[in-house]
Amino acid sequence: MPQKAGPRPGSFLAARNKPALAQAFRVMAACLVTYLIVQLLGLKQGYWALFTVLIVMQGSVGATAGAAIDRLIATVAGAVLGGLAVLATPHQPVAIGASLILVSGILTFAAVRLPRLRGAGLTAAIVILTRSPDIPVGAFVIDRILEISLGGLVGVLASRFILPSRSHGAMMKGFAGVLDAIAERLEAQADALESGQALASSDANIAVRQSLVAAEALLIEARRERSLWLADQDVSDAIPRALWRVRNDIVQIGGLLDSPLPPTVSQSVGAAAAEMLRTQASHAQACARAMIDGTSVAQQDDEADAGNAFEAVFNAYQKSDTARAGGFEAVGRIFELAFALRRIRDDMQDLAARIAEAATPER
Numbered sequence: 001m002p003q004k005a006g007p008r009p010g011s012f013l014a015a016r017n018k019p020a021l022a023q024a025f026r027v028m029a030a031c032l033v034t035y036l037i038v039q040l041l042g043l044k045q046g047y048w049a050l051f052t053v054l055i056v057m058q059g060s061v062g063a064t065a066g067a068a069i070d071r072l073i074a075t076v077a078g079a080v081l082g083g084l085a086v087l088a089t090p091h092q093p094v095a096i097g098a099s100l101i102l103v104s105g106i107l108t109f110a111a112v113r114l115p116r117l118r119g120a121g122l123t124a125a126i127v128i129l130t131r132s133p134d135i136p137v138g139a140f141v142i143d144r145i146l147e148i149s150l151g152g153l154v155g156v157l158a159s160r161f162i163l164p165s166r167s168h169g170a171m172m173k174g175f176a177g178v179l180d181a182i183a184e185r186l187e188a189q190a191d192a193l194e195s196g197q198a199l200a201s202s203d204a205n206i207a208v209r210q211s212l213v214a215a216e217a218l219l220i221e222a223r224r225e226r227s228l229w230l231a232d233q234d235v236s237d238a239i240p241r242a243l244w245r246v247r248n249d250i251v252q253i254g255g256l257l258d259s260p261l262p263p264t265v266s267q268s269v270g271a272a273a274a275e276m277l278r279t280q281a282s283h284a285q286a287c288a289r290a291m292i293d294g295t296s297v298a299q300q301d302d303e304a305d306a307g308n309a310f311e312a313v314f315n316a317y318q319k320s321d322t323a324r325a326g327g328f329e330a331v332g333r334i335f336e337l338a339f340a341l342r343r344i345r346d347d348m349q350d351l352a353a354r355i356a357e358a359a360t361p362e363r
Helices: 009-041 047-056 061-088 093-113 120-130 137-161 167-195 204-227 238-256 263-293 301-318 321-325 328-357
Strands: none
Touching: 009 047, 009 137, 047 061, 047 137, 061 093, 061 120, 061 137, 061 167, 061 204, 093 120, 120 137, 167 204, 167 238, 167 263, 204 238, 238 328, 263 301, 263 321, 263 328, 301 321, 301 328
8 A cells, every 4th residue: 555645844943933933024014114104104113013013012912911911001101200300300410310320210110010011111211311392291292102013013903903813712732732732641550550560750840730721821822812702712710720730630630659559459450541541642632623613522432431440440459359369558659549540530520521511612
């Protein structure tokens, strides 16, 4: 039979670089539009609008809108305070330097308490140091606000209408990536149970946590899109909460497997526990596919069978001579493992239910 041709290197590179190319095109288009508007309106310092476009444009509509709003708030705060400093300060080097230091300190303190004001100090410094005596302070301040607003607006519109990348889709892919990492970890734990060996220490749990934190950041951006009427889809906090519970479950299971189970216990319970972990790994992958497709989670027929099989084996173990002869620590580990396996099964089922609630209605 002829072998199926694999993906060509050129197509792979194109797919890999597609987000970067799309972002580059969006930024170039936004810069062009902003430059034309600046020239059309005859803005003398319209380069601030161009600077704003380059600063605020992010990889998604929600991230760009958030950056644009934060920059506008910081600009207003910095321009107003800087303008007041100019009005209250004699036009002399010492006085200007003193007002610059004072205003910078005030706005830096404010930015620590409210991070969205990070750019306020820079705006205030620009107003204090670059304002020409021939230009009224009020006009200078208003010009800065209008220029920043122009750049932010063009940036948001470009992100919204030019090859748009929605935060909702990126968030779903982020959560799906977390589930794929969870599935890999569950498979590794199943291998350790079947082999009767200790589970080697790994940075996988840290990686899962970092991926989950990153996906939650995308959730914030997706909600920002929705609050600005740039999107109509939302995701409940119940999904990341369920994912955190599943992540905590695999951490607990990993802790129980950091040393080998006794051979007699591994033979009687290990295989059934490993099969249960494998079905949960398959369930995690099904959840990941459902999140990307916007559908409900496909039914996993073998998941219930594996759970019932483990319960039967575990009940038999409780009544066996092996359990009665085992030490307190060894028997305690098995009971704790059984508890953790039941809990991860419940948490995965709850996650599937939450994904079904968030499924795209038309699908």
